[in-house]
Amino acid sequence: QVQLVESGGGVVQPGTSLRLFCAASGFTFSRSPMHWVRQAPGKGLEWVAVISPDEKIKTYAGSVEGRFTISRDNPKNTLYLQMNSLTVEDTAVYYCAREGYSSGKAGAQDVWGKGTTVIISS
Amino acid sequence: DIQMTQSPSTLSASVGDRVTITCRASQSINTWLAWYQQKPGKAPDLLIYKASSLESGVPSRFSGSGSGTEFTLTISSLQPDDFATYYCQQYDSYPSTFGQGIKLEIK
Numbered sequence: 154q155v156q157l158v159e160s161g162g163g164v165v166q167p168g169t170s171l172r173l174f175c176a177a178s179g180f181t182f183s184r185s186p187m188h189w190v191r192q193a194p195g196k197g198l199e200w201v202a203v204i205s206p207d208e209k210i211k212t213y214a215g216s217v218e219g220r221f222t223i224s225r226d227n228p229k230n231t232l233y234l235q236m237n238s239l240t241v242e243d244t245a246v247y248y249c250a251r252e253g254y255s256s257g258k259a260g261a262q263d264v265w266g267k268g269t270t271v272i273i274s275s
Numbered sequence: 276d277i278q279m280t281q282s283p284s285t286l287s288a289s290v291g292d293r294v295t296i297t298c299r300a301s302q303s304i305n306t307w308l309a310w311y312q313q314k315p316g317k318a319p320d321l322l323i324y325k326a327s328s329l330e331s332g333v334p335s336r337f338s339g340s341g342s343g344t345e346f347t348l349t350i351s352s353l354q355p356d357d358f359a360t361y362y363c364q365q366y367d368s369y370p371s372t373f374g375q376g377i378k379l380e381i382k
Contacts (some may be wrong), residue, residue, distance in 0.1 A: 162317065188371075190319075197321065197362065197373055197374070198362055198373040199371065199377045200364070200370055200371040200372060203369065203371075210371040212370070213370070214370045215276070215370065248318055253321075254326060256342065257324055257328055258324045258325065258328070259366075260307060260366030260371065261309040261321060261324040261328065261366055262309075262319075262321065263324075265318035265320070266318065267317075267318055
């Protein structure tokens with residue numbers, strides 16, 4: 154079945170880096186734009202980044218622009234989020250999500266992973 | 276960035292009630308709006324896309340409407356499984372943005 158599984162989260166100190174992974178299965182990963190969305194403890198959803206199927210288009214939220222990099226490896230069906238210069242405000246559950254296929258759904262996220270927890274603490 | 280505002284922030288209702296949740300965009304987003312349901316400790320689930328299209332597998336008691344800057348999500352007859360937090364999201368332009376969420380509680 155269609156599945157996304159995130160990993161790579163953990164507890165790190167402010168100023169350090171972390172790389173998140175999202176393993177995709179059950180659909181044609183190489184055709185799907187992919188997103189990262191995060192949720193700080195007790196807070197709402199915050200969209201983080203999107204990448205086109207061919208990696209030519211990458212767009213970021215202003216809060217992470219210049220610090221985070223989204224990338225993908227289509228042969229490995231894997232999405233990545235490289236996070237640098239982390240701050241306590243980056244503490245959150247990070248979800249990867251597939252963008253919908255149909256024209257009306259393009260831009261929305263129709264399949265989500267269970268998330269991986271990132272805690273930034275000294 | 277486009278700001279999404281949901282109201283009310285919390286809503287108390289009973290099983291069988293008809294419930295309407297509102298989402299407003301700070302500028303026109305045409306119908307590029309999605310609604311998600313999230314339960315505690317779980318990932319969000321897509322309910323509605325393009326303002327009024329029901330996602331496959333979502334019960335027909337959920338419906339969405341609106342265009343431009345005003346949108347609504349309606350649950351025609353609340354079921355016990357519907358008590359959750361609901362988010363709207365605009366995907367008219369990047370950065371995509373979510374509303375702050377509305378927690379639907381049991382009265």
